[in-house]
Ligand code: SF4
């Protein structure tokens with residue numbers, strides 16, 4: 187769902203003048219008629235912003251370098267939905283590993299639940315790629331080209347002129363190039379960097395689908411960062427929507443200390459903090475700086491709201507104001523409701539304990555599954571419609587179809603050995619049976635047993651799948667013979 191956009195933007199109607207009385211009647215980025223109100227978030231500086239900037243450099247480096255990092259020859263992270271092939275920390279997972287993948291997803295979601303219950307939307311403010319790219323890359327470029335919030339408003343309100351056209355072309359040109367880079371980075375996490383390189387360098391006619399996706403991803407990210415922006419967090423992201431089910435009075439969020447701040451009133455010239463207190467006034471000087479810097483257009487003094495991505499901009503803005511008026515910092519800070527109301531510190535609640543037990547069990551199961559996982563996945567099935575053959579000298583043969591999936595980053599030469607019976611196993615075809623890396627191969631196999639060794643019409647066989655003398659896996663199959 188998207189809010190209809192009203193052109194031209196009314197630059198002075200921004201939510202920076204949000205009315206605290208009607209904030210629950212409409213979201214911060216729309217007026218009461220449902221028209222989009224463009225956010226002109228003011229530049230902010232402060233302790234938290236500087237920490238977030240450092241954090242974003244690290245995350246951006248990981249994000250852009252990630253597709254090129256390989257462990258054991260496999261990508262650090264690759265989610266190839268098309269070929270149903272996944273690589274996590276260099277471990278290749280196949281459709282046959284669905285159970286492991288499902289457990290990994292459970293670990294991820296339960297981890298999120300615990301984390302959100304304790305720390306609210308810390309993820310959104312500090313590590314979410316949408317917030318990092320929007321606030322630390324695209325927003326900064328916007329400040330660099332268009333100026334701070336008041337200059338952006340003035341530019342939006344100004345009639346079209348060569349100056350305005352130049353500004354718009356430069357900004358959206360840079361946005362488009364960046365969207366192309368971001369889109370291709372995401373695409374390389376899906377198809378792998380090798381494939382992306384092949385698509386870029388090969389004859390375009392051979393990669394029409396790949397090129398189409400490259401263009402679509404570019405346009406998608408351009409739309410998100412140039413126009414959609416905070417609406418992606420408010421309307422699309424499911425995490426933001428279910429956080430309200432996870433937060434409780436002990437959850438740490440970006441919060442306004444209403445006990446200290448209320449009785450909000452502008453600061454009178456020369457008024458000392460003690461005089462304000464004596465007059466029944468709180469520490470909030472009602473300067474609206476916390477609202478002016480908010481990228482989602484809300485007033486944090488109205489309490490925890492769905493739109494808040496915990497970006498900490500309002501903490502920095504308010505701390506700067508508190509420094510100027512000679513009051514202690516922290517009127518807006520990381521705190522829980524109980525922290526503000528009762529001065530309690532963060533608690534390990536019963537709900538968090540329960541989630542932690544479940545999470546520990548899931549992580550243990552996941553590790554066991556990963557470390558006991560075989561490098562190959564073998565299926566040995568009797569060739570459809572085939573019966574046994576008499577091979578002479580009292581020997582009986584059966585023909586099978588062998589399919590081996592190689593989950594590793596190197597080719598594997600496969601040989602089979604009978605484990606629970608005397609007899610011979612012949613992998614048919616010329617030369618060694620080699621299964622290419624990250625791929626599968628199929629061939630036919632002939633097994634011959636002495637008739638006297640058979641248990642009757644069906645004999646249970648255990649067969650070892652070996653590579654260079656090392657047992658990789660054991661498979662079971664049935665060998666048919668004449669009734670006794
Ligand atoms: S920045 Fe601080 S003092 Fe100013 S309105 Fe916001 S909470 Fe009040």
Ligand code: SF4
Nearest residue numbers: 480494495497498500
């Ligand atoms: S209310 Fe504060 S923390 Fe929440 S999104 Fe706005 S500026 Fe960021």
